C-alpha cells in the first residue's frame with residue numbers, strides 16, 4: 479500500500495514534500511529543482527502507456543525510489559483489443575493482467591483507486607472514495623503524495639454533445655462496456671434464433687448501428703460478421719451472418735480517414751462484401767432507444783447502437799489545480815511531455831495534447847504514440863533523477879493498421895518514416911497488426927515472459943473456441 483493519507487483533516491504526508499513546483503508557464507526542459515534522495519513517483523493509469531512505463535521504472539528504480547501505479551480497475555486489458563472482447567472473438571479472461579500481482583513482481587506499489595484531481599500546492603493526487611458493490615464505503619477519499627506524477631489515464635469516447643448519444647449508445651471505453659455489448663449481442667442473437675426456430679412472429683434480424691468509421695468502428699463491424707458466422711457452430715443453429723444487419727455511419731467523406739484513399743476504398747469494398755451498409759458524409763443528429771437519426775432525416779433502426787466517433791479527456795482532468803487543458807479536456811504538454819504549467823507533472827497517451835515543434839496537429843491518440851511517450855518519459859525521469867536536461871519527444875509514425883477480422887487486414891506502414899506511407903494488405907498486414915500487441919506484451923512483461931505469452935496466445939488461438947459464448 480503506498481504512502482497515502484485520508485482526506486480531509488489528515489496529518490501531513492509522512493514523507494516531507496519538497497517545495498511547491500512552479501505554477502506558471504516554464505520553458506521547455508527546465509528542471510523542477512534538485513531531486514535528491516528517495517523520490518515518490520506516481521503513475522496514474524496503467525494502460526498502453528502507463529503500464530509500460532511503470533514496468534520500466536520498477537525494473538530500474540524500484541529499489542531506490544517509491545514507484546506507485548494507480549488504476550481504477552484491478553486488471554489490464556490492452557484497449558485496442560476491446561472490439562474483439564465486445565464481439566466475443568477474444569476471451570479477455572485469458573489476456574488480462576492482474577495489476578496487484580504484476581506490480582508485486584516488478585517492485586512497484588499498486589493502488590486501486592480513481593483519480594479525481596490533483597492538489598499541486600501540496601503535491602498530492604486526489605483519489606475518490608471507493609464503494610463496495612452494495613454501495614457501502616470501502617475506502618474514503620484519499621491523497622497520494624508525489625514528487626513526480628505521470629498522468630496516463632487515457633481517453634473517453636467523444637459524443638460531441640449529440641442528443642441522446644450518451645443515454646442510448648455503448649461507448650467502447652473499457653472492459654465492462656465491451657462485456658455489456660457482448661451480452662446484449664448474444665441475447666439478441668438468441669432471440670432471433672428462437673424466433674426462427676419456433677416460426678413465431680418476433681425479431682428476425684440483429685440490427686447494429688455503429689457511429690464513426692475510424693479504426694474502432696470498422697474493426698468492430700468486421701468482427702461482428704466473423705462472430706455471427708461462429709455462433710451457428712455453438713448451438714444457435716438458426717442464426718448466421720445473413721441475419722446480421724450492420725450499418726456503419728460516418729460524417730466524413732470516407733471511412734478510415736487516417737489511411738490512404740486507396741486502402742479506405744479497399745476496406746469499404748470488403749465491408750460491403752460482408753453485408754455492412756456503409757454511409758459516408760452522413761452526420762448523426764440524434765440517437766434514440768431504437769434508432770440512429772441522420773442529417774438526411776433517415777432513422778436507422780437498431781437494437782444495438784455503438785458510438786465510436788472520437789476521443790476526449792476525462793472530466794477529472796479539469797480538476798488539476800490550474801493545469802492547462804485543451805477544449806477536449808486533454809492536458810496540454812510541452813515537447814518534454816511535462817505539462818505546460820508544472821514541471822513535476824508529465825502526461826502521456828490519449829489524455830494529453832502534444833503538438834510538436836514544426837507540426838500543426840497534435841500527436842494522434844494511438845497505442846503506438848502512448849508506447850513511444852512512455853519511453854520518452856522513462857528517459858526524462860531518469861534524466862531528472864540525475865540532474866540532466868530533458869529530451870524532447872519525437873513521434874515516429876509507424877503507420878496505421880486496421881484488422882477486418884479474419885477476412886482481411888489493411889494499412890499503411892512507416893507513415894512519416896520513409897517520407898510517405900507504404901500501403902499493405904493481407905497476410906503481411908495481419909502480421910504487422912499482431913506485432914503491435916506483441917510489442918506491448920514484451921514491454922509490459924519483459925522478454926522472457928513476453929515471448930512465452932505470445933506463444934501461449936498462438937496455442938490458445940488453436941485450442942480455444944472461436945468465440946466466447948458466455
Ligand SMILES: Cc1cc2nc3c(=O)[nH]c(=O)nc-3n(C[C@H](O)[C@H](O)[C@H](O)COP(=O)(O)OP(=O)(O)OC[C@H]3O[C@@H](n4cnc5c(N)ncnc54)[C@H](O)[C@@H]3O)c2cc1C
Nearest residue numbers: 523525526527550557558593631632827828843844845848
Ligand atoms: C476498439 C479500439 C481499437 C483500437 N485500435 C487501435 C490500434 O489498432 N492501433 C492503435 O495504435 N491504437 C488503437 N486504439 C487506440 C488505443 O487503444 C489508445 O490510443 C491507447 O490505449 C491509449 O493508451 P493510454 O495509455 O493513453 O490509455 P489507455 O490504454 O486507455 O489506459 C488508461 C488507463 O487509465 C485507467 N484510468 C482511467 N481513468 C482513470 C482514473 N480517473 N483514475 C485511475 N485510473 C484511470 C484505465 O483503467 C486504464 O487502465 C484503439 C482503441 C479502441 C477503443
